[in-house]
Amino acid sequence: MKKIAYGKKLICMTILMLCGLLMAGHDVMVAKTNIEDEAYVYTTVFPDGYTPHTNPKVVYLTFDDGPTKYTPEVLRILKEHDVLATFFVVGNTQHTHVMGDIVAQGHAIGLHSYSHDFGQIYSSMDAFFADFEKIGDIVFEQTGVRTDIMRFPGGSSTKKSNAKTIMPQLKDEIASRGFQFFDWNCDSRDKMGVKTASVALDKIKSGSEDVGDIIIVLMHDTEKITVQYLPGVIKHFKALGYDFLPLCIASPAVHHGW
Ligand SMILES: [Zn+2]
Numbered sequence: 198m199k200k201i202a203y204g205k206k207l208i209c210m211t212i213l214m215l216c217g218l219l220m221a222g223h224d225v226m227v228a229k230t231n232i233e234d235e236a237y238v239y240t241t242v243f244p245d246g247y248t249p250h251t252n253p254k255v256v257y258l259t260f261d262d263g264p265t266k267y268t269p270e271v272l273r274i275l276k277e278h279d280v281l282a283t284f285f286v287v288g289n290t291q292h293t294h295v296m297g298d299i300v301a302q303g304h305a306i307g308l309h310s311y312s313h314d315f316g317q318i319y320s321s322m323d324a325f326f327a328d329f330e331k332i333g334d335i336v337f338e339q340t341g342v343r344t345d346i347m348r349f350p351g352g353s354s355t356k357k358s359n360a361k362t363i364m365p366q367l368k369d370e371i372a373s374r375g376f377q378f379f380d381w382n383c384d385s386r387d388k389m390g391v392k393t394a395s396v397a398l399d400k401i402k403s404g405s406e407d408v409g410d411i412i413i414v415l416m417h418d419t420e421k422i423t424v425q426y427l428p429g430v431i432k433h434f435k436a437l438g439y440d441f442l443p444l445c446i447a448s449p450a451v452h453h454g455w
Contacts, residue, residue: 256439265292286332388417
């Protein structure tokens with residue numbers, strides 16, 4: 198017992214000496230002296246590395262159907278405002294090289310579809326996963342990332358083509374392949390007839406009012422107006438005290454029902 202106590206004391210003293218050296222010249226008090234409080238010492242000295250995310254208000258900005266010629270501008274705006282987002286990408290685009298920039302800037306990348314052809318991908322399980330594997334391989338080639346997040350084209354509640362018939366099986370298979378899928382609870386309607394940036398921004402503001410602390414916003418980096426309304430979206434949620442996070446498999450999953 199004595200030996201263990203001595204060992205603890207020695208480790209504790211070493212930690213405190215190191216902390217003292219690191220914090221020399223700074224007005225930081227490291228008052229704890231117990232080895233049991235080692236974690237406390239570290240969280241005090243290195244708050245950026247150890248402070249957990251505690252703000253319950255989180256907005257996840259998500260962009261579907263890119264990359265397109267507008268994606269670099271979307272990335273520039275996100276960087277300018279220092280926020281991270283998520284891109285659910287497709288494969289039939291001339292801009293797949295932009296996927297590398299998405300990941301390099303710290304954003305999340307998720308699978309959406311290779312073809313985004315509802316009639317084709319929802320015609321059968323085999324057809325869906327042939328397409329799904331194709332976009333997975335492209336993302337890996339372009340980014341080196343084997344992502345584990347995805348969004349169904351049209352969302353999991355889509356009634357297009359044969360989707361409703363095979364969706365229960367699709368969800369099971371997606372999960373068994375280690376993926377989480379994400380729908381949304383706030384829609385910009387930027388690809389659904391909304392023609393101006395100000396209307397899309399209003400849709401997001403009004404559509405997120407009663408959603409709660411966790412908001413997943415659906416946008417498309419295929420539209421010119423997205424580039425125009427995005428700064429307003431960021432300013433809006435910042436003013437309301439939201440943090441901006443990229444989605445990951447552990448994120449709160451917003452799933453549609455029928
Ligand atoms: Zn889509």
